[in-house]
Amino acid sequence: MTKTDVSGLSMLGAKVESPASPEEAVLERVPSGNRGTDYVVRFTAPEFTSLCPMTGQPDFAHIVIDYIPDEWLVESKSLKLFLHSFRNHGAFHEDCSLDIAKRLVDLLQPVWLRIGAYWYPRGGIPIDVFWQTGAPPEGVWLPDQGVAPYRGRG
Numbered sequence: 001m002t003k004t005d006v007s008g009l010s011m012l013g014a015k016v017e018s019p020a021s022p023e024e025a026v027l028e029r030v031p032s033g034n035r036g037t038d039y040v041v042r043f044t045a046p047e048f049t050s051l052c053p054m055t056g057q058p059d060f061a062h063i064v065i066d067y068i069p070d071e072w073l074v075e076s077k078s079l080k081l082f083l084h085s086f087r088n089h090g091a092f093h094e095d096c097s098l099d100i101a102k103r104l105v106d107l108l109q110p111v112w113l114r115i116g117a118y119w120y121p122r123g124g125i126p127i128d129v130f131w132q133t134g135a136p137p138e139g140v141w142l143p144d145q146g147v148a149p150y151r152g153r154g
Helices: 076-088 093-108
Strands: 029-031 041-051 058-068 072-074 112-119 128-132
Touching (some): 041 076, 058 093, 072 076, 076 093, 093 112
Antiparallel strands (some): 029 072, 058 112, 112 128
């Protein structure tokens, strides 16, 4: 078994303050020990929070990120802090969702990545945002994201 090289990490195992904004947040990566094998890594953030840029009111989402690594894996503590940095960030649902996905693509250059951002309704309308880098490779096991559509009282 290969040991993961963590020598370039600055946050893992250290006390780190939460970044004030997504722009200040640092995402870190580690080398993948399984390059050449297509497998899916899933991160789920069931209590994601950002702010409405117009009203300053909180918006909440259940976010699921699936990706197939190539050379790099995202270091999970840095991802958690990055996602947390949106708590006081004013942006529309679509912008938050795509900013997260594109930042991960820039960092990791994965074989494939998708994001499903299931936003809770405010004002009666849920806004769900879905994006992926392209079709997933044939033959990869890709489970459903498991988030039911919003049904309200119905």
